[in-house]
Amino acid sequence: MFKITNKTKNYDDLDRQVGAGFHMVFANGNTISVQFGFGNYCEQKHESTGASIDAEIAIWGADGTWYEFESDTVKGYCTPDEVADWIHFAKTTTIGGPTEL
Numbered sequence: 001m002f003k004i005t006n007k008t009k010n011y012d013d014l015d016r017q018v019g020a021g022f023h024m025v026f027a028n029g030n031t032i033s034v035q036f037g038f039g040n041y042c043e044q045k046h047e048s049t050g051a052s053i054d055a056e057i058a059i060w061g062a063d064g065t066w067y068e069f070e071s072d073t074v075k076g077y078c079t080p081d082e083v084a085d086w087i088h089f090a091k092t093t094t095i096g097g098p099t100e101l
Contacts, residue, residue: 005035021055024087029062032090034083041076054079057086065096 003023008015021035036042036052044052056076059067067090069075078086 005033024090026091028091028094030090030093030095031060032087033058034087041074043077055083057083059086059090059095061094061096063096067095 003025005020005022020037020040021033023031023033025031034055034057036055037044037050038047039045041056042052042054054077056074057078058074061067066073075086
């Protein structure tokens with residue numbers, strides 16, 4: 001499943017939703033979040049332009065357990081090649097424990 005994510009940004013004292021990235025949910029239950037633009041750890045952190053040379057990612061398992069990147073649950077400034085590698089990681093790695101159905 002793919003899901004577009006939005007972020008609220010204030011323009012001229014009006015809150016507006018701006019595109020911020022996407023989530024992918026895999027058959028193993030893991031989710032990867034790829035975010036870029038305003039408020040994310042990327043080149044366009046302070047101003048969204050609709051494009052960025054890098055992105056912030058987060059990964060969590062079906063049970064809600066977040067993957068730890070060294071000492072944080074998000075990893076910023078990832079290149080497109082790094083994002084592709086992390087997508088493969090999320091697709092092929094078990095994160096957390098089994099979930100109750």
